[in-house]
Amino acid sequence: MSENKLTQTDATLNPPTTDLVNIKINGVAVKVPKGENIIESARRVGVDIPYFCYHPRLSKGDAANCRMCLIEVASTAPDGSVRKMPKPQAACTMPASEGLVVETETPAIIKDRKGILEFLLINHPLDCPVCDRGGECPLQNNTLFYGPPTSRFIEEKRHYPKSYPLSEHVVFDRERCIQCARCTRFTEDISGDSQLGFLKRGADIEVGSFASTAYQSKFSGNVIELCPVGALLSRNYRFKARPWDLLTQKSICTQCSNGCNIKYDYRVDKIQRVNARLNEDVNEEWTCDRGKFGHDYISADSRLREPLVKRGGKWHPISWTEAYALVAEKFKAAGSNVAGIGGANATNEDNFAFQKFFRETLKSSNIDHRLGAYQGPGAGPIFSRLGYHTTGTTIAELESAKTIFLLGTELADEQPILFLRVRKAARFKGAAIVNALDRAVADTTSASDFADVDLLYRPGTEVALLNGVLNVLFSKELVAAQDGLDFSGLQSAVAEWTPEKAAAETGVSAESIVRAAELLARGSVAVIAGKTVTEHAYYTDIAAVLANLVIAVGSPAGLNIPVTDFNAQGAADMGVLPDYGPGYTPVASAGLNTRGILQAAASGSLGALWIVGAELLEQYADTKLAESALENCQFIVMNALSLTPTASMADLILPVASAAEKDGTVTSCERRIQRIYRAFDISGNVKPDWLVFTEVAELLGGGAPYVSARDIWRDIAQTIPTHSSITLKSLGESGIRWQYAHPAPKPTVAAAPYKAPAAAGTSRA
Amino acid sequence: MGFLTDLTRRVKETQQALAEPALGTKALATGFGITFKHYLQQQIKLRPTETIQYPEERREQFPRTRWRHVLTRYENGLEKCIGCSLCAGACPARCIYVQASENSDDNRYSPGERYAVKYEINMIRCIFCGFCQDACPTGAIVLRKDFELADYHRDDFLYTKEMLLEPAPITGLIPLTAITVVEPAASSH
Ligand code: SF4
Ligand code: SF4
Ligand code: SF4
Ligand code: SF4
Ligand code: FES
Numbered sequence: 001m002s003e004n005k006l007t008q009t010d011a012t013l014n015p016p017t018t019d020l021v022n023i024k025i026n027g028v029a030v031k032v033p034k035g036e037n038i039i040e041s042a043r044r045v046g047v048d049i050p051y052f053c054y055h056p057r058l059s060k061g062d063a064a065n066c067r068m069c070l071i072e073v074a075s076t077a078p079d080g081s082v083r084k085m086p087k088p089q090a091a092c093t094m095p096a097s098e099g100l101v102v103e104t105e106t107p108a109i110i111k112d113r114k115g116i117l118e119f120l121l122i123n124h125p126l127d128c129p130v131c132d133r134g135g136e137c138p139l140q141n142n143t144l145f146y147g148p149p150t151s152r153f154i155e156e157k158r159h160y161p162k163s164y165p166l167s168e169h170v171v172f173d174r175e176r177c178i179q180c181a182r183c184t185r186f187t188e189d190i191s192g193d194s195q196l197g198f199l200k201r202g203a204d205i206e207v208g209s210f211a212s213t214a215y216q217s218k219f220s221g222n223v224i225e226l227c228p229v230g231a232l233l234s235r236n237y238r239f240k241a242r243p244w245d246l247l248t249q250k251s252i253c254t255q256c257s258n259g260c261n262i263k264y265d266y267r268v269d270k271i272q273r274v275n276a277r278l279n280e281d282v283n284e285e286w287t288c289d290r291g292k293f294g295h296d297y298i299s300a301d302s303r304l305r306e307p308l309v310k311r312g313g314k315w316h317p318i319s320w321t322e323a324y325a326l327v328a329e330k331f332k333a334a335g336s337n338v339a340g341i342g343g344a345n346a347t348n349e350d351n352f353a354f355q356k357f358f359r360e361t362l363k364s365s366n367i368d369h370r371l372g373a374y375q376g377p378g379a380g381p382i383f384s385r386l387g388y389h390t391t392g393t394t395i396a397e398l399e400s401a402k403t404i405f406l407l408g409t410e411l412a413d414e415q416p417i418l419f420l421r422v423r424k425a426a427r428f429k430g431a432a433i434v435n436a437l438d439r440a441v442a443d444t445t446s447a448s449d450f451a452d453v454d455l456l457y458r459p460g461t462e463v464a465l466l467n468g469v470l471n472v473l474f475s476k477e478l479v480a481a482q483d484g485l486d487f488s489g490l491q492s493a494v495a496e497w498t499p500e501k502a503a504a505e506t507g508v509s510a511e512s513i514v515r516a517a518e519l520l521a522r523g524s525v526a527v528i529a530g531k532t533v534t535e536h537a538y539y540t541d542i543a544a545v546l547a548n549l550v551i552a553v554g555s556p557a558g559l560n561i562p563v564t565d566f567n568a569q570g571a572a573d574m575g576v577l578p579d580y581g582p583g584y585t586p587v588a589s590a591g592l593n594t595r596g597i598l599q600a601a602a603s604g605s606l607g608a609l610w611i612v613g614a615e616l617l618e619q620y621a622d623t624k625l626a627e628s629a630l631e632n633c634q635f636i637v638m639n640a641l642s643l644t645p646t647a648s649m650a651d652l653i654l655p656v657a658s659a660a661e662k663d664g665t666v667t668s669c670e671r672r673i674q675r676i677y678r679a680f681d682i683s684g685n686v687k688p689d690w691l692v693f694t695e696v697a698e699l700l701g702g703g704a705p706y707v708s709a710r711d712i713w714r715d716i717a718q719t720i721p722t723h724s725s726i727t728l729k730s731l732g733e734s735g736i737r738w739q740y741a742h743p744a745p746k747p748t749v750a751a752a753p754y755k756a757p758a759a760a761g762t763s764r765a
Numbered sequence: 766m767g768f769l770t771d772l773t774r775r776v777k778e779t780q781q782a783l784a785e786p787a788l789g790t791k792a793l794a795t796g797f798g799i800t801f802k803h804y805l806q807q808q809i810k811l812r813p814t815e816t817i818q819y820p821e822e823r824r825e826q827f828p829r830t831r832w833r834h835v836l837t838r839y840e841n842g843l844e845k846c847i848g849c850s851l852c853a854g855a856c857p858a859r860c861i862y863v864q865a866s867e868n869s870d871d872n873r874y875s876p877g878e879r880y881a882v883k884y885e886i887n888m889i890r891c892i893f894c895g896f897c898q899d900a901c902p903t904g905a906i907v908l909r910k911d912f913e914l915a916d917y918h919r920d921d922f923l924y925t926k927e928m929l930l931e932p933a934p935i936t937g938l939i940p941l942t943a944i945t946v947v948e949p950a951a952s953s954h
Binding site for chain 2: 134241
């Protein structure tokens with residue numbers, strides 16, 4: 001299972017930075033880290049070495065095949081004499097070593113580059129004018145700077161069908177491929193699905209998938225950006241625009257909570273494509289396919305451009321003034337018998353204005369952004385034990401974990417960028433992966449391909465499994481004594497959970513449980529629990545045992561139960577919770593949670609409900625309850641982008657701005673606050689959510705109105721102590737992860753009861 | 766007031782001038798003489814006519830004059846434009862908008878994969894520099910000699926693809942479904 005794990009850290013990928021060597025590049029002496037790639041070293045002294053196949057994040061493997069990066073190299077002997085290597089060398093596989101002398105602009109090298117490019121272009125169609133890559137194409141650029149002005153090849157070129165559909169998202173122009181193996185190495189090194197490889201050999205060589213099946217990957221979009229020519233193209237973006245037609249705005253991907261840095265490339269008011277933006281702390285330079293291809297909704301024709309009111313079962317457009325008057329009338333009449341649901345897809349500023357409107361203007365705390373099964377105390381089950389609400393590890397820190405324990409998650413779907421880091425840790429940093437899965441949900445996940453141990457447990461037996469692991473840790477004395485921590489209580493509580501008993505209960509073999517425990521005992525553990533856990537009826541118990549586990553293995557900051565929705569973390573931080581205000585300050589009297597609100601609405605007792613972009617019919621687990629709530633509620637106003645099923649059951653729809661049409665901040669699952677920027681307006685008649693709340697609050701006699709998102713941020717920083725030192729400017733390019741003000745609490749262990757699943761498969765919520 | 770006194774003064778001066786016969790008639794005769802001479806020279810083609818009776822007459826334009834754009838076609842009727850936007854990229858006035866789409870065998874506008882669905886030039890912004898023509902890899906967009914571009918409304922200066930495209934050589938040929946560039950034998954014409 002772990003055969004495609006590199007046995008040790010690839011030195012060229014992760015050069016040790018402490019050891020410096022003296023090298024000379026084009027006569028300039030420079031100190032660089034030992035083992036650094038010469039292409040990178042040359043950059044330090046401002047020398048560009050052209051390349052195609054080299055990529056700093058991909059392993060060399062069988063690459064170094066484009067030969068574009070040829071240089072002349074000599075080594076200095078201890079007596080000071082310089083010995084030149086007889087043949088040019090590939091810079092991309094040449095590690096820096098003491099006394100290396102590099103020449104990049106000799107007549108021979110200049111001639112070599114011309115020759116290489118002439119060869120590459122022999123079969124290249126050179127249809128730049130109709131090629132999506134034209135204008136940002138490394139092959140064009142290198143040919144322009146280093147290539148021959150004309151070709152001597154006048155024979156007919158090789159021809160293939162122009163747009164071969166490689167996958168749902170990627171089309172392949174075989175004629176343009178220069179066989180650099182970047183795409184194949186991506187699937188091997190980064191996404192881990194090893195879907196692409198080279199078929200055939202020699203002049204017939206081509207990129208393809210096994211037996212020409214569809215290229216199935218959750219990260220296929222990245223190869224489009226990686227390909228140094230226009231061979232791999234986005235089906236979606238094909239022929240839509242040329243690079244110089246596009247305007248670009250920075251943003252954050254709205255498709256999940258990982259906070260990938262992206263940029264929208266748009267024309268007028270239509271997004272044409274989404275590309276990744278570099279952020280070493282978050283997504284490096286990757287995106288998942290949901291992010292890369294999932295932002296079409298922003299420019300969809302179905303976007304609403306004016307408020308709609310339902311009269312006699314039909315939608316009628318009305319003005320904002322009329323809409324506001326209606327909202328004000330209904331909410332005034334309902335008094336504090338009102339509620340709000342949503343905010344997980346809105347910005348921090350929207351959420352802050354949302355909760356402020358409810359708490360201060362309407363005097364109601366019936367607000368909740370949570371749509372999942374867990375709707376208990378807003379601080380969540382692990383805060384009191386570990387001192388953080390959701391994630392103890394940053395995304396980047398996952399790389400340095402020795403063992404990563406995945407519990408009940410298809411990470412590549414739920415947290416794609418966390419998955420890529422886990423994969424990176426496994427492939428390049430030697431981390432061990434324990435992949436525990438509810439066998440009723442799936443018997444493999446993307447992580448199974450490289451996991452060291454797979455634990456396929458019977459549904460509902462998570463606590464038994466974890467207790468079994470703890471038992472092994474104690475019985476094999478793998479738990480190091482920790483200052484002031486008394487494990488004896490926990491030890492005796494799990495004493496009955498011998499591997500054999502745990503195996504009988506969970507259906508996992510006893511050896512696997514022992515093996516998992518041994519790997520976890522290596523220290524520096526990161527645990528990531530997924531949806532199977534958070535949607536579980538016994539979520540609180542599982543979380544308690546997970547807390548025991550991370551404390552026992554000495555990584556109390558290693559537990560992660562990340563949120564999944566775009567800005568669910570931010571909504572919680574901003575206080576869109578029934579029992580906590582901004583910054584998790586408890587409110588005097590807690591309001592209703594989502595379930596309570598929906599029950600009140602279904603019984604017809606709720607006066608008015610405000611839905612902020614939450615697709616209750618699609619996202620709320622109990623569809624029946626959601627449906628009857630939407631049907632029976634006296635008045636529903638919804639902030640929506642388009643007429644979704646949920647929106648069509650409202651009484652009034654307010655068209656709001658999407659992430660591309662407003663400024664603001666969002667908080668990712670690792671608590672990283674990052675900015676989004678307004679790119680364009682689809683209409684002068686849509687408003688950001690915060691403005692809607694501010695304006696209605698004003699109508700109902702609220703406090704001082706906000707005039708901009710920046711204005712709200714100032715208020716947030718003043719209200720929430722953990723955010724107080726963060727200004728929009730200080731967020732910079734990579735964002736800031738907000739830190740808890742209090743010191744981490746002293747870890748405590750507390751055994752949780754095991755409730756056997758009533759019957760297989762029925763215990764999950 | 767001033768006008769009246771002025772007028773009386775002028776009338777007086779003219780009367781005085783005419784009272785001196787030599788001065789008045791000589792000046793008149795010299796002036797008209799030149800006019801008459803030129804008239805006669807033109808009549809017997811000794812001197813070319815400089816005035817052109819526009820709009821009945823039009824001056825011949827220099828061969829490389831750059832005026833109104835035309836999107837040209839190949840002889841078989843296919844559009845030369847492949848929707849590559851290079852003209853838009855080269856245009857210093859940023860007045861060209863190109864939107865491309867994909868040809869299919871049933872719906873073919875140009876040879877190859879790509880054609881322009883939308884092609885617009887904002888003629889008010891255009892400075893007739895001809896860079897678009899230089900940039901075009903297929904020679905599709907050319908600036909020709911039609912210089913009469915005045916119009917009454919700003920909107921009318923937004924030239925669309927339909928206005929710019931050369932008329933098809935055979936009527937009823939758009940969309941050119943019957944023409945395929947690869948296999949002329951497949952054509953039923
Ligand atoms: S891949 Fe680059 S060089 Fe090749 S046709 Fe496209 S733009 Fe031109
Ligand atoms: S498709 Fe692109 S990335 Fe893949 S081998 Fe060919 S040129 Fe390289
Ligand atoms: S002539 Fe010059 S200004 Fe006019 S459209 Fe062409 S490139 Fe633009
Ligand atoms: S006119 Fe020429 S340069 Fe402009 S889009 Fe068409 S083919 Fe390209
Ligand atoms: S970049 Fe060095 S061989 Fe391709």
